[in-house]
Amino acid sequence: MIKLDAKIPEGSLAEKWTKYKSSVDLVAPNNKRKLEVIVVGTGLAGASAAASLAELGYRVKAYTFHDSPRRAHSIAAQGGINAAKNYQNDGDSVFRLFYDTVKGGDYRSREANVHRLAEVSANIIDQCVAQGVPFAREYGGTLANRSFGGVQVSRTFYARGQTGQQLLIGAYQALSRQISLGNVEMFNRHEMLDVVMVDGKARGIIARNLLTGEIESHAAHCVVLATGGYGNVYYLSTNAMNSNVSAAWRASKKGAAMANPCFCQIHPTCIPVSGTYQSKLTLMSESLRNDGRVWVPLKKEDVEAIRKGAKKPTDIPESDRDYYLERKYPAFGNLVPRDVASRAAKEVCDEGRGVNKTGLAVFLDFSEAIMRYGKAEASSLGENPEDEKLVRSLGTKAVEAKYGNLFEIYEKITGDNPYRTPMRIYPAIHYTMGGLWVDYNLETTLPGLFAIGEANFSDHGANRLGASALMQGLADGYFVLPYTIGSFLSKEIKTETISTDLPEFKQAREQVRERLDSLMNIQGDRSVESFHRELGLILWDYCGMSRNADGLKKGRKLLKELKEEFYKNVFIPGKTNEFNPELEKATRVADFFELGELMMVDALHREESCGGHFREEHQTEDNEARRDDENFTYVAAWEWKNEGDPVLHKEPLKFKNVELKTRSYK
Amino acid sequence: MNLKLKIWRQAGRKTKGQFQTYSLEATPEMSFLEMLDVLNEKIIEDKGEPVAFEHDCREGICGSCSMVINGQAHGPMGMTTTCQLHMRHFKDGDTIVIEPFRARAFPVLKDLVVDRSSFDRIIQAGGYISVNTGQAPDGNSILVNQDDSKEAFDAAACIGCGACVAACPNASAMLFASAKVAHLAFLPQGKVERQKRVGRMVAQMDKEGFGNCSNTYACEAECPKGISVDNIAKMNREYFSSSVGSQKD
Numbered sequence: 036m037i038k039l040d041a042k043i044p045e046g047s048l049a050e051k052w053t054k055y056k057s058s059v060d061l062v063a064p065n066n067k068r069k070l071e072v073i074v075v076g077t078g079l080a081g082a083s084a085a086a087s088l089a090e091l092g093y094r095v096k097a098y099t100f101h102d103s104p105r106r107a108h109s110i111a112a113q114g115g116i117n118a119a120k121n122y123q124n125d126g127d128s129v130f131r132l133f134y135d136t137v138k139g140g141d142y143r144s145r146e147a148n149v150h151r152l153a154e155v156s157a158n159i160i161d162q163c164v165a166q167g168v169p170f171a172r173e174y175g176g177t178l179a180n181r182s183f184g185g186v187q188v189s190r191t192f193y194a195r196g197q198t199g200q201q202l203l204i205g206a207y208q209a210l211s212r213q214i215s216l217g218n219v220e221m222f223n224r225h226e227m228l229d230v231v232m233v234d235g236k237a238r239g240i241i242a243r244n245l246l247t248g249e250i251e252s253h254a255a256h257c258v259v260l261a262t263g264g265y266g267n268v269y270y271l272s273t274n275a276m277n278s279n280v281s282a283a284w285r286a287s288k289k290g291a292a293m294a295n296p297c298f299c300q301i302h303p304t305c306i307p308v309s310g311t312y313q314s315k316l317t318l319m320s321e322s323l324r325n326d327g328r329v330w331v332p333l334k335k336e337d338v339e340a341i342r343k344g345a346k347k348p349t350d351i352p353e354s355d356r357d358y359y360l361e362r363k364y365p366a367f368g369n370l371v372p373r374d375v376a377s378r379a380a381k382e383v384c385d386e387g388r389g390v391n392k393t394g395l396a397v398f399l400d401f402s403e404a405i406m407r408y409g410k411a412e413a414s415s416l417g418e419n420p421e422d423e424k425l426v427r428s429l430g431t432k433a434v435e436a437k438y439g440n441l442f443e444i445y446e447k448i449t450g451d452n453p454y455r456t457p458m459r460i461y462p463a464i465h466y467t468m469g470g471l472w473v474d475y476n477l478e479t480t481l482p483g484l485f486a487i488g489e490a491n492f493s494d495h496g497a498n499r500l501g502a503s504a505l506m507q508g509l510a511d512g513y514f515v516l517p518y519t520i521g522s523f524l525s526k527e528i529k530t531e532t533i534s535t536d537l538p539e540f541k542q543a544r545e546q547v548r549e550r551l552d553s554l555m556n557i558q559g560d561r562s563v564e565s566f567h568r569e570l571g572l573i574l575w576d577y578c579g580m581s582r583n584a585d586g587l588k589k590g591r592k593l594l595k596e597l598k599e600e601f602y603k604n605v606f607i608p609g610k611t612n613e614f615n616p617e618l619e620k621a622t623r624v625a626d627f628f629e630l631g632e633l634m635m636v637d638a639l640h641r642e643e644s645c646g647g648h649f650r651e652e653h654q655t656e657d658n659e660a661r662r663d664d665e666n667f668t669y670v671a672a673w674e675w676k677n678e679g680d681p682v683l684h685k686e687p688l689k690f691k692n693v694e695l696k697t698r699s700y701k
Numbered sequence: 702m703n704l705k706l707k708i709w710r711q712a713g714r715k716t717k718g719q720f721q722t723y724s725l726e727a728t729p730e731m732s733f734l735e736m737l738d739v740l741n742e743k744i745i746e747d748k749g750e751p752v753a754f755e756h757d758c759r760e761g762i763c764g765s766c767s768m769v770i771n772g773q774a775h776g777p778m779g780m781t782t783t784c785q786l787h788m789r790h791f792k793d794g795d796t797i798v799i800e801p802f803r804a805r806a807f808p809v810l811k812d813l814v815v816d817r818s819s820f821d822r823i824i825q826a827g828g829y830i831s832v833n834t835g836q837a838p839d840g841n842s843i844l845v846n847q848d849d850s851k852e853a854f855d856a857a858a859c860i861g862c863g864a865c866v867a868a869c870p871n872a873s874a875m876l877f878a879s880a881k882v883a884h885l886a887f888l889p890q891g892k893v894e895r896q897k898r899v900g901r902m903v904a905q906m907d908k909e910g911f912g913n914c915s916n917t918y919a920c921e922a923e924c925p926k927g928i929s930v931d932n933i934a935k936m937n938r939e940y941f942s943s944s945v946g947s948q949k950d
């Protein structure tokens with residue numbers, strides 16, 4: 036039976052973390068050397084944690100299914116990382132960052148954790164600079180900032196459009212240093228398939244060596260999961276192809292509560308699906324909506340003509356275009372938040388006005404911006420602002436200076452030139468706010484099992500702000516976990532090295548082996564991929580951008596049927612005891628089935644609309660989300676049952692430092 | 702479009718490989734890897750063994766994808782990783798030859814998958830700045846002028862894919878290693894350890910069995926991230942001054 040205790044320290048919000056740090060039990064250096072920690076995952080969260088714990092003196096073992104820690108999904112993050120440095124002197128502060136994050140999360144996150152995140156954010160930037168992360172600089176050599184979605188200050192640090200890459204390389208290098216010093220033992224190409232509990236504490240993992248197929252036991256005094264988010268449950272997402280939920284899901288099957296699994300973030304500007312073979316979706320930075328105007332044709336016949344290629348978008352006169360965001364949200368226009376923009380795109384496509392073959396795309400048009408910039412440029416050069424050709428060419432240059440690399444990526448993928456014809460975009464799954472429930476120590480409901488980074492649920496509530504995931508991953512890894520892990524390990528200094536000869540390991544290994552064998556033995560007729568695609572579509576249709584009770588019930592039923600078919604008819608080639616990517620996929624998809632079901636259960640129970648979770652039954656007359664603070668100001672932490680329905684545990688959220696308000700963008 | 706694919710198949714590190722030919726129908730909108738996905742689906746339908754290849758981000762940033770397409774690492778398009786290559790750059794009726802990266806320090810593990818862990822060991826030898834978590838001074842206490850910052854970034858953009866090694870007639874890792882040496886040497890934070898760093902990284906490169914650089918610059922031509930061979934010159938200067946430095950003391 037799960038009992039939730041968030042272990043939030045006493046004291047005022049601003050004092051909690053400071054007090055905690057000075058009172059948490061510490062482990063003396065000579066004892067640290069005797070304690071082993073397993074870190075699964077070497078993305079931003081895992082690499083930073085493994086390096087920092089090793090620097091402190093713990094004996095760390097780190098695991099990744101990649102061939103190198105440098106390839107983790109974090110590498111793909113583009114835009115930037117937030118920190119309350121107030122270098123711009125524009126009134127930023129720890130409190131403001133805290134406030135923006137709580138509000139952005141639609142008041143479904145825990146105040147104390149978010150405040151701590153804001154407090155340590157500044158240290159992250161210092162640490163990364165010292166490691167050699169080449170952040171953007173001003174002329175004078177100081178760090179540059181930009182602003183990001185929906186906040187009034189400029190607090191985002193960035194390294195061109197490759198911030199995630201540069202931050203991960205920094206953490207990877209810190210980790211590499213600890214590996215070379217012998218403080219971290221690194222296991223590449225190892226996939227964790229189960230967590231091992233000994234006397235009620237997480238004491239190790241079962242991992243499969245992906246090259247040899249060997250099922251191995253690895254023991255330690257505690258286990259940290261830094262295994263990322265589960266957006267790939269939808270099959271198509273902006274996540275890397277191999278991102279999956281299995282590590283977290285295996286923990287939840289052992290009794291770790293899963294929190295708010297239905298909170299997923301959909302990003303409005305991604306390159307749409309172009310065919311049935313499509314494997315993933317590519318994000319186009321949010322910044323494009325600063326200058327791009329979103330529209331679809333007003334008339335169905337124009338839609339048809341565009342889909343058939345009989346008309347080009349530029350053939351549609353202004354009067355026949357529907358700039359629907361500007362129409363519906365005159366105050367924010369094209370700059371409404373991610374969830375609002377995404378739902379609006381779905382609505383017009385549901386009406387049959389989508390502008391590509393699949394009917395699932397809207398235009399993002401830069402022609403007006405090109406002309407506007409061009410005119411300004413022409414005037415400032417003393418040229419004729421009525422000279423259309425000149426204006427267009429000057430404007431193209433200005434837009435190129437701002438968005439050149441994004442336009443290039445777009446053209447590489449689609450073959451269309453967005454300077455001449457509008458981009459086609461569509462929303463896609465991007466990030467998951469839900470994850471393993473953790474307390475203030477970042478410990479799950481399983482003692483000795485910690486979760487950090489996107490794998491936990493802690494800081495973003497029902498919606499994450501741009502540039503805050505990188506911040507959270509590194510906060511957890513560099514500055515929070517290295518302290519909070521002491522709350523557990525300080526009580527373990529007398530515990531001898533954990534042996535993998537314990538019966539618990541043998542039993543867990545057997546169970547994993549049986550699970551793999553039974554999957555291999557099905558020898559049916561359908562590929563894993565085909566099941567994953569279908570699973571993704573069910574989730575997208577019934578538990579995607581907008582949800583309703585009937586759909587969720589139906590979706591859950593369809594999921595169960597598909598899962599049954601999977602276990603009867605999946606075909607996995609090759610053998611267990613060899614390099615076998617299809618088997619890897621199969622174990623991940625098998626876990627996605629159960630997670631998907633839990634997401635539907637969670638979405639159905641949450642009778643309100645908040646952040647990324649939009650229930651059609653709960654909207655205002657003008658189709659805006661209606662939150663229900665009276666009944667749903669809590670974290671939904673689910674206990675998975677292998678038989679019967681999942682059990683809900685509630686962690687009530689108390690807001691003492693912010694006032695709950697309704698979001699409006701009209 | 703109808704394609705003929707000649708793909709290197711090799712069951713394991715120690716087994717001998719050979720080319721196998723497949724015919725496949727593709728569409729111009731597909732990415733190269735999606736084309737291989739479709740091939741694999743077909744192979745699986747016929748209960749065969751799919752072609753193993755490495756991939757993850759499919760956006761040209763993780764450095765996982767690694768194959769030689771018609772004799773060129775990452776295929777015919779400049780500044781493009783395999784995962785960013787699209788089929789519209791091929792023609793109906795084309796024959797496409799697909800092989801793994803070949804180098805002594807990158808042994809083939811299966812089909813198109815090679816072992817690039819030697820790159821990790823080069824970084825472990827010294828490709829970092831020694832600063833523990835919590836030891837850092839305020840970010841703005843270290844000023845970096847925009848030019849140095851830009852140069853450092855350009856070098857740091859390396860994705861560790863190994864195409865430079867695959868392209869080099871000597872299978873040298875100079876472009877990769879020099880990109881890291883240059884990234885850190887351009888920054889004031891990285892200058893303290895520069896001598897030790899370059900010496901150790903070069904020694905590790907030799908130990909891994911990478912070849913020497915004979916200035917053919919094939920690496921730069923096939924690098925998907927435009928890493929410049931100027932970095933190699935910079936690394937040589939660093940190396941020279943470090944060996945001179947160590948002679949002095």
Ligand SMILES: Cc1cc2nc3c(=O)[nH]c(=O)nc-3n(C[C@H](O)[C@H](O)[C@H](O)COP(=O)(O)OP(=O)(O)OC[C@H]3O[C@@H](n4cnc5c(N)ncnc54)[C@H](O)[C@@H]3O)c2cc1C
Nearest residue numbers: 076077078079080109114115227263488489502503504505
């Ligand atoms: C396209 C894109 C752009 C983004 N841009 C931004 C941005 O600009 N700013 C921002 O703040 N956020 C951004 N995000 C979100 C952010 O990148 C992620 O939330 C964050 O990087 C997650 O980091 P992580 O360390 O928690 O997990 P990951 O980076 O996903 O790492 C997971 C690690 O766990 C390992 N792993 C997983 N399961 C297992 C297992 N069973 N066994 C062994 N190893 C395992 C993997 O190998 C990997 O090493 C973006 C996301 C996407 C998709």
Ligand code: SF4
Nearest residue numbers: 859860862863865924
């Ligand atoms: S230098 Fe270029 S080719 Fe070599 S590993 Fe780096 S990105 Fe790849």
Ligand code: FES
Nearest residue numbers: 757759764766784
């Ligand atoms: S798959 Fe990541 S670079 Fe190609």
